[in-house]
Amino acid sequence: MDRRASLSGKAFDKAGVELKRLQHLGQLARGWLVRAGRTIRFAAVVLSLVISPTTYRQDNRDAIATQVVTGLGANLLWFTVLCALVGVVLIRIVVVTALSYGLSRFALEMVVRVLVLELIPLTAAVFVALRCTLPDGLEVAEMRRRGDLQLFQGQDLEALQREVLPRVMAGVFAVLMLVAVSCLMALGLAYLNIYGFTPWGFAGYTRVVGQVFSPAVSIILVMKTLAFSLAVSVIPMASAVYDNVDTALHGRSKAARELASMVRLFSVILLFEVVSLMFNYY
């Protein structure tokens, strides 16, 4: 009897462990869903503020202009230089490889597809996130921690318009600007690499570019860039605005919280990239 009782006790223990594990998974899923819901809600609030006339009052305009100029001023030059260097190397590799296989007529198309459609928007989004929006998110979180900013769970629209919205708009603008400048520069570098300093390749080049940028591909590029810009601008701010209401965060260190926010952001960027690839090539 004792043995039977001990056996049934072990089975109960095992079932209890499984139940706890399931409960933990459920809590994680619930937490993830709550955070996703809050982020989407925050994005909706921000977008509604963007189209609200009160956002563009004089003092808010100053704040927006300041954030835009500060964000771009720090990033535009460096990113353009970095992108030009990496772009030249990649273009050279693609062109030389295509030539060696006798596929030079596909080199330009490949360069445009790889660099302009895929790499540059992704890199620009990551660059802006690392250099601009993640630090901005931390800054907002710090301001909240110090008590300088009372957002009352994101309901204080004045504070949002004054402190958060300019940073979000600067992030969006920075991504769009970096993508536009870098893509055009990559197109120019590709032309110079393949044809050299001559105007006679322009007709063929234009034709290939026209073939690559079909209406569907162009729309996907625009949508992807917008999605990246929104993701890198909204997600860090949403974390900064909402994270301290989560009890779980009290048990985390500041670095772990920042890292979790970054991972969340990069996961979303990766998700957008995969979706865009699916639309482009399937």
Added chain:
Amino acid sequence: MNESPSEQPAAFNGSSAGVQFKAALLLLLMILLVGGSVVYLMYARGVFEATQKLVLVADDSEGVVVGIDLTFSGFPVGRVSQIELSPEGNARMIMEIPRRDAHWLRTSSIFTLERGLVGGTRLRAYSGILTDPALEDGATRTLLVGDASAEIPKLVASAKELIQNLKALTAADSSLDASLGNVKTLTDKLNGKGGALGAILGDEKHTEKLLTALDRANSLLAKVDILAAKADAQVFGPSGVMKDAQATVVQLNALLVDARASLKKVDAVLVEAQAVGANAKAATTDLDVLRVDVESSLRKVDHLINEINRKWPFKRDAELKLP
């Protein structure tokens, strides 16, 4: 907002008008970049070009996508704008041909669809006679399809057949093997005692018979040789037949000379006879004249007698009176 001045961004330190101006410039730059890109892409897609339509019909549009070029001599002269299925089940590729390039396409132009092993499908136009009338707008032409990858199964089937044939040829019980065996036997015989004769005749007895026949033929030839020498001596020798024949020929020549002289004499006689004949002919002509004269004289005499008879008193009454 209760931020300390040290936490303000650097741009806040400048005037707000300056910052707003910079932001407006950046915004303007981005609008220009995006707008310029859109216009350039529209130009690259041929939105601003005046075009004419050309419909190419093929059994299969596999590999053809909207946007690929139609090339003429390696230069793009049009692009696929639409692909649709016709009511007959064929693929209809509607091409946009820019007006400035349309003169390369003529009514006699040929259009091909090529699918290579590497790379995309290519549409090509060939215009042999550039003086033919230009291709009209909305013309429909049939595509000639050249598919390299479609040839692979045929090639593999042919190669398989060839390999099977080779296998059958080189099999242990094949005709080639038997032939090679026979060749080996033949070469063995060639190297054997009878040599080539043994290989040809197949039996040593026959070989010996042939050799004996050859010996006898040799001796016969020797006899024939002697016989020929004797015949030569009899015909062409000092007292041979040829000498008599030569003398006979000389005599025959002399006889011919005599005959020629006799014939000349006969010719002269004939000439004289001809002259006699001519004289006889002339005399005959004179006789005719003489006869005419005689006949005339006789008629005159007759007339005279009749006249005398009429005028003569003793004219007889010639009239008969019937009772």
